[in-house]
Amino acid sequence: MKPSVVWFRDDLRVADNPALRAAVDDGAAVALYVLDEESPGIRPHGGASRWWLHHSLAALREDLAALGIPLLLRRGDAASVVRKTTTTLGAGALYWNRRYGAAERTVDAGIKAWAGEAGLHVSSFQASLLHEPWEVTTKTGGQYKVFTPFWRAVSAQEFREPLAVPEQGHGFTGKLPAYDELDSWELLPSKPDWSGGLAESWTPGSAAGHRVLAKFVADGLSNYSEGRNRPDTEGSSRLSPYLRWGELSPFEVWHALGSRQSESSSIFASELGWREFCWHQYFHNPNLATANLRPEFDRFPWAWPGSNGSNGRHPGHESAPEELRAWQKGNTGFPMVDVGQRQLWSSGWMHNRVRMVAASFLVKNLGIHWQLGEQWFWDTLVDADPASNPANWQWVAGSGADASPFFRIFNPEAQRVKFDPQGKYIAHWIPEFGTPAYPEEIVDLKTTRAEALEAYKGMKEVH
Numbered sequence: 046m047k048p049s050v051v052w053f054r055d056d057l058r059v060a061d062n063p064a065l066r067a068a069v070d071d072g073a074a075v076a077l078y079v080l081d082e083e084s085p086g087i088r089p090h091g092g093a094s095r096w097w098l099h100h101s102l103a104a105l106r107e108d109l110a111a112l113g114i115p116l117l118l119r120r121g122d123a124a125s126v127v128r129k130t131t132t133t134l135g136a137g138a139l140y141w142n143r144r145y146g147a148a149e150r151t152v153d154a155g156i157k158a159w160a161g162e163a164g165l166h167v168s169s170f171q172a173s174l175l176h177e178p179w180e181v182t183t184k185t186g187g188q189y190k191v192f193t194p195f196w197r198a199v200s201a202q203e204f205r206e207p208l209a210v211p212e213q214g215h216g217f218t219g220k221l222p223a224y225d226e227l228d229s230w231e232l233l234p235s236k237p238d239w240s241g242g243l244a245e246s247w248t249p250g251s252a253a254g255h256r257v258l259a260k261f262v263a264d265g266l267s268n269y270s271e272g273r274n275r276p277d278t279e280g281s282s283r284l285s286p287y288l289r290w291g292e293l294s295p296f297e298v299w300h301a302l303g304s305r306q307s308e309s310s311s312i313f314a315s316e317l318g319w320r321e322f323c324w325h326q327y328f329h330n331p332n333l334a335t336a337n338l339r340p341e342f343d344r345f346p347w348a349w350p351g352s353n354g355s356n357g358r359h360p361g362h363e364s365a366p367e368e369l370r371a372w373q374k375g376n377t378g379f380p381m382v383d384v385g386q387r388q389l390w391s392s393g394w395m396h397n398r399v400r401m402v403a404a405s406f407l408v409k410n411l412g413i414h415w416q417l418g419e420q421w422f423w424d425t426l427v428d429a430d431p432a433s434n435p436a437n438w439q440w441v442a443g444s445g446a447d448a449s450p451f452f453r454i455f456n457p458e459a460q461r462v463k464f465d466p467q468g469k470y471i472a473h474w475i476p477e478f479g480t481p482a483y484p485e486e487i488v489d490l491k492t493t494r495a496e497a498l499e500a501y502k503g504m505k506e507v508h
């Protein structure tokens with residue numbers, strides 16, 4: 046019997062995995078994961094993502110082994126690796142779940158064309174999004190640019206039930222081609238190993254994702270409408286890395302919510318909707334991480350290295366490197382910004398409200414380009430997502446789809462009083478807060494706010 050290859054990408058799970066199911070249904074399935082850092086346009090993973098990926102692949106290998114399916118790991122450009130592996134195995138079929146970035150789709154289309162010529166059966170499946178981006182269009186056939194009508198259109202539908210883990214297959218008994226040892230990819234940091242905080246905070250892998258989901262549905266969901274805004278409590282689900290790496294599918298999470306009758310469950314469902322909205326934006330705008338969706342923002346005088354001038358606010362600091370560094374390290378003197386950055390640096394995750402506060406401060410009070418913040422998050426978040434990260438940065442900056450209006454400039458002090466009223470969250474991550482060891486404020490909130498609004502006005506007035 047010819048084996049079937051299932052190519053894993055951002056879907057590191059055995060449950061609700063239609064590509065895996067198809068391969069198992071054929072008979073002897075062999076799983077493949079390719080660490081592709083070579084194909085044109087593929088964004089290399091950040092440090093925290095590499096840590097997560099290592100552990101996630103280790104967990105996937107065990108889950109697949111329990112089904113009698115070997116996982117082959119290969120590093121290289123995906124087109125060559127997939128061709129070579131399927132040919133060496135003498136595979137009869139190749140399956141994968143779809144991905145939505147332009148560079149990734151180009152790779153997939155090339156492989157599909159080759160496989161067709163080579164007489165290999167190829168099928169791809171919908172697994173990572175509740176709705177395919179090309180199927181959700183406005184009445185005039187365009188792309189939704191505003192979330193509310195988008196979600197109204199999408200959430201009115203029911204989504205398929207998640208697929209069960211396949212039964213153990215016949216097992217592949219042939220000779221496996223050479224494959225890499227996971228450790229040889231050196232995804233884990235050494236020299237120094239900064240991942241202790243990540244390991245304390247997270248257990249990557251699908252089994253852990255299911256546990257987090259079950260606990261959230263049992264204990265957190267009923268209070269989500271209030272709890273989600275409170276970084277000092279465990280009010281949100283913390284499912285983002287599991288969704289990012291596909292250890293949980295959105296179909297599994299959607300159906301775990303049950304009837305969605307309560308305010309909390311419908312708000313939570315709409316957060317899944319924001320994830321979809323970000324991915325649909327990314328599908329339609331492959332340069333989401335590098336180009337303003339609203340081109341008038343190209344004229345905004347943000348500071349950043351390589352830009353052709355300062356933003357005029359930080360004389361002598363063309364790229365504002367000191368402010369950027371202070372922001373990254375959580376040393377701005379504004380506790381609601383610093384606490385998030387320290388939580389991020391230590392645990393690889395930051396609460397959503399604090400992401401908004403920290404991002405607004407960088408972009409509006411420090412006047413630094415959103416792309417520098419996006420890149421920092423890309424490197425440090427365990428849920429660093431090619432769509433949600435740039436889409437949310439553009440949302441905060443005002444340059445994105447359905448974005449927060451530019452004049453909405455979060456006041457970190459007001460946010461602190463409102464969302465960390467007893468100071469528990471800050472005390473946890475900034476032990477020296479309130480002592481002379483805590484840094485002084487690096488900017489004046491009022492002045493920088495006025496400057497940001499002035500710059501925005503200037504941008505609007507130039508034609």
Ligand code: FAD
Binds near residue numbers: 422426
């Ligand atoms: P919950 O509140 O429990 O929400 C459930 C799920 O809905 C999340 O796991 C996530 O998959 C999705 N979700 C919630 N809010 C959003 C949102 N605004 N946009 C897209 N999906 C959302 N999320 C990422 O997954 N990856 C990123 O790289 C990322 N970067 C961000 C950058 C900035 C500047 C901001 C403001 C937000 C970013 N987000 C990102 C969105 C959001 O902050 C996280 O999804 C959320 O904090 C994850 O925590 P949770 O799982 O407890 O969320």
